[in-house]
Amino acid sequence: MVPKLTTLFSALGCALGLSACDSPRASTAASGMTATHRPWVPRACPDGGPTFEPAAEDGSTNAKLDLCRIDSASLERGAEPPELVAARARAAARLALLSQDEKLRLVQGSSGAFVGNIPAVGDMPALSLQDGPAGVARFGDVTAFPAPIALAATWDRALVQSFGAAMGEEQRGKGVMIQLAPMMNLARVPAAGRNFESFGEDPYLAGELAARDVLGIQSQKVVATAKHFVGNEQETNRSSADSRIDERTLHELYYEPFAASVKAGVGAVMCSYNRVNGAYACENPATLGDLKAGLGFSGFVMSDWGATHSTAEAANAGLDLEMPRGQNFSGLAAAISAQSVAQARLDDMVLRLLTSLERVGVLGDPPAGSPTAVVNTAAHAELARQAATESITLLKNDAAILPLDPAKSVLVVGEAGGPQPSAVGGGSAFVNAPYVVSPLAALQSRGNLTVNYDDGTSDSVLAAAQAADVALVFVHVPSSEGQDRASLSSGADALIAKVAAANPNTIVVLNAPGAVLMPWLAQVRAVLVAWYPGQENGNALGSVLYGDANPGGKLPLSFPASEADLPQPSSAHTITYAEGLAIGYRALDSAGTPPLFSFGFGLSYTSFAYSALVLRAGAEPGSVSATFDLTNTGTRAGSEVAQLYLGFPASAGEPPQVLRGFERVLLRSGETRSVEIELRPRSFSCWSASQHARYVPSGTYRITVGGSARDAALHAELEITGSAP
Numbered sequence: 001m002v003p004k005l006t007t008l009f010s011a012l013g014c015a016l017g018l019s020a021c022d023s024p025r026a027s028t029a030a031s032g033m034t035a036t037h038r039p040w041v042p043r044a045c046p047d048g049g050p051t052f053e054p055a056a057e058d059g060s061t062n063a064k065l066d067l068c069r070i071d072s073a074s075l076e077r078g079a080e081p082p083e084l085v086a087a088r089a090r091a092a093a094r095l096a097l098l099s100q101d102e103k104l105r106l107v108q109g110s111s112g113a114f115v116g117n118i119p120a121v122g123d124m125p126a127l128s129l130q131d132g133p134a135g136v137a138r139f140g141d142v143t144a145f146p147a148p149i150a151l152a153a154t155w156d157r158a159l160v161q162s163f164g165a166a167m168g169e170e171q172r173g174k175g176v177m178i179q180l181a182p183m184m185n186l187a188r189v190p191a192a193g194r195n196f197e198s199f200g201e202d203p204y205l206a207g208e209l210a211a212r213d214v215l216g217i218q219s220q221k222v223v224a225t226a227k228h229f230v231g232n233e234q235e236t237n238r239s240s241a242d243s244r245i246d247e248r249t250l251h252e253l254y255y256e257p258f259a260a261s262v263k264a265g266v267g268a269v270m271c272s273y274n275r276v277n278g279a280y281a282c283e284n285p286a287t288l289g290d291l292k293a294g295l296g297f298s299g300f301v302m303s304d305w306g307a308t309h310s311t312a313e314a315a316n317a318g319l320d321l322e323m324p325r326g327q328n329f330s331g332l333a334a335a336i337s338a339q340s341v342a343q344a345r346l347d348d349m350v351l352r353l354l355t356s357l358e359r360v361g362v363l364g365d366p367p368a369g370s371p372t373a374v375v376n377t378a379a380h381a382e383l384a385r386q387a388a389t390e391s392i393t394l395l396k397n398d399a400a401i402l403p404l405d406p407a408k409s410v411l412v413v414g415e416a417g418g419p420q421p422s423a424v425g426g427g428s429a430f431v432n433a434p435y436v437v438s439p440l441a442a443l444q445s446r447g448n449l450t451v452n453y454d455d456g457t458s459d460s461v462l463a464a465a466q467a468a469d470v471a472l473v474f475v476h477v478p479s480s481e482g483q484d485r486a487s488l489s490s491g492a493d494a495l496i497a498k499v500a501a502a503n504p505n506t507i508v509v510l511n512a513p514g515a516v517l518m519p520w521l522a523q524v525r526a527v528l529v530a531w532y533p534g535q536e537n538g539n540a541l542g543s544v545l546y547g548d549a550n551p552g553g554k555l556p557l558s559f560p561a562s563e564a565d566l567p568q569p570s571s572a573h574t575i576t577y578a579e580g581l582a583i584g585y586r587a588l589d590s591a592g593t594p595p596l597f598s599f600g601f602g603l604s605y606t607s608f609a610y611s612a613l614v615l616r617a618g619a620e621p622g623s624v625s626a627t628f629d630l631t632n633t634g635t636r637a638g639s640e641v642a643q644l645y646l647g648f649p650a651s652a653g654e655p656p657q658v659l660r661g662f663e664r665v666l667l668r669s670g671e672t673r674s675v676e677i678e679l680r681p682r683s684f685s686c687w688s689a690s691q692h693a694r695y696v697p698s699g700t701y702r703i704t705v706g707g708s709a710r711d712a713a714l715h716a717e718l719e720i721t722g723s724a725p
């Protein structure tokens with residue numbers, strides 16, 4: 001479908017600052033049909049603005065929020081920041097100096113030393129693009145950080161921003177200008193092969209962390225790339241399958257991390273291999289229109305490698321850069337001559353690319369580094385260690401077997417504990433680790449422990465396990481781009497059961513990309529998920545096992561009790577997201593199915609108590625601030641991730657509860673801290689598929705606060721008069 005030229009020109013006029021950007025847009029439904037956007041009309045407020053009334057002290061009335069004057073546009077996108085407007089003006093000046101041939105060369109990749117390369121034009125240097133989400137891919141002498149799923153398990157925004165900045169610094173040191181990260185497809189399918197590259201199953205968590213990753217990367221004058229837009233939630237048939245996703249689900253789940261990244265100023269978005277509702281993602285006017293006109297994305301859309309299937313169709317739908325070569329965009333000159341692509345569209349493509357480069361400041365200050373530079377540093381190794389430590393998620397700890405008593409002898413079982421330590425996942429996110437500290441080496445280096453090792457492949461493990469006080473079984477569950485996991489089995493069920501039968505003090509350490517089934521759970525004393533921990537694997541794990549560090553990770557995705565409880569990778573060429581909004585814990589909650597371990601769950605060596613939830617008017621008009629006290633009631637310092645879930649009025653048709661806020665808080669033993677979580681009007685909003693707009697449903701909302709999706713320690717009710725009855 002070719003959009004009308006008037007639409008293209010008005011979009012370009014908006015992009016160039018020549019016409020208003022917030023005029024009613026032609027919005028497109030998931031069906032691919034064009035529909036008119038009809039924004040909700042804001043209600044006037046008798047007293048001049050949104051109003052908030054606190055709950056009665058005796059609890060007889062709920063808190064009340066009247067969101068008058070909130071309109072759909074303000075729920076969807078904010079005003080353009082001044083630095084974007086200034087960057088676009090500088091980009092427009094550069095654009096004016098380029099010849100047609102130079103413009104055409106800037107919108108298609110060519111060969112070179114990086115994963116993606118664009119030749120130098122005019123006084124602009126050649127552009128360099130490199131993977132990926134876990135650090136600098138392919139090249140040596142870089143830092144192997146923990147995988148993004150491990151970062152997600154920290155729920156630590158500041159840490160993720162530091163991770164982004166460290167990766168960005170290393171990319172720049174290698175001469176990279178555009179980093180192909182972060183990856184933000186949701187873990188809809190627990191066995192999906194790329195879940196380790198991303199931030200889990202919840203769109204709010206993924207969006208908050210992706211946004212911090214973007215800020216970190218771009219702080220180093222490297223453009224970040226939000227990928228893969230959109231509906232790329234599995235690897236099976238990824239290049240041909242059609243993800244059928246309804247409009248509301250696209251907006252509320254799968255667009256959400258991209259919306260947060262756009263708000264954070266992300267410079268690039270990578271469109272995905274798959275089709276979405278019939279059209280390939282890189283030539284899909286509906287989804288690319290939603291991204292640019294709807295979410296207000298002003299940067300450039302690049303294709304995934306080989307994901308472009310047409311010239312005029314892709315260009316007119318909104319693709320701005322074909323990678324890694326111009327197989328299709330080499331035909332742009334002819335398409336422009338034939339008037340099937342407007343000259344203004346080519347100018348818009350180049351303007352978008354230059355705007356993002358100008359916005360991060362890389363054109364004025366190109367990187368001096370090269371692919372052979374040594375970019376890993378002691379500070380980055382320390383950050384990798386801190387992140388790996390914070391990510392470790394303790395799922396079971398019977399009889400407080402952890403932290404371990406150094407006087408007890410330990411048997412390390414499994415190659416992942418010794419000669420083959422887990423570090424990273426496979427595919428384009430693979431990072432060449434300079435070293436990996438194995439758990440065995442880390443325990444041996446503590447000096448005061450009796451530690452033995454058995455690879456677990458023969459019956460020798462039985463006698464060795466019987467002879468030890470504690471058996472630590474290490475399991476690495478591999479995962480890679482290009483294929484989904486065959487099942488959720490850890491692949492080590494028999495070994496774990498055998499060791500557990502020989503030693504009642506068996507502890508399982510899972511280096512997993514996500515959920516695994518645990519048929520042996522009742523037989524083991526403790527379970528730790530250490531994810532893909534990067535180069536500092538053993539150092540991080542050792543510090544948690546012996547209590548130098550207190551585990552504080554929380555699951556960024558549900559661990560289902562059975563494979564049947566959540567979707568499997570589909571081998572069909574049409575993948576219908578029939579569950580709509582009900583993915584992950586939303587699905588388990590809706591079906592009343594208990595998880596094996598809930599989204600947001602993780603134990604600590606200390607304990608926490610929640611009290612005194614109070615709702616007040618927030619700092620911004622129409623926002624609500626939820627404050628509560630969090631107390632460390634145990635004997636050790638530790639971190640808790642306090643989570644806030646929202647239950648919508650039944651008329652909204654939402655799952656029973658959705659995450660809308662969280663805070664990771666470090667508390668000394670006995671310390672109490674007041675925690676504040678701000679809920680903005682957008683937090684209360686849903687997508688209307690009939691109006692093609694966001695709105696706030698009116699009714700009673702339930703706010704719960706606790707340590708996981710299954711721990712409603714505190715709750716309060718809020719009556720909202722929203723933007724629709």
Ligand code: NOJ
Pocket residue numbers: 115131132180227304305428
């Ligand atoms: C394909 C992957 O899907 C994408 O994530 C990656 O950035 C490109 N290849 C380049 O390696």
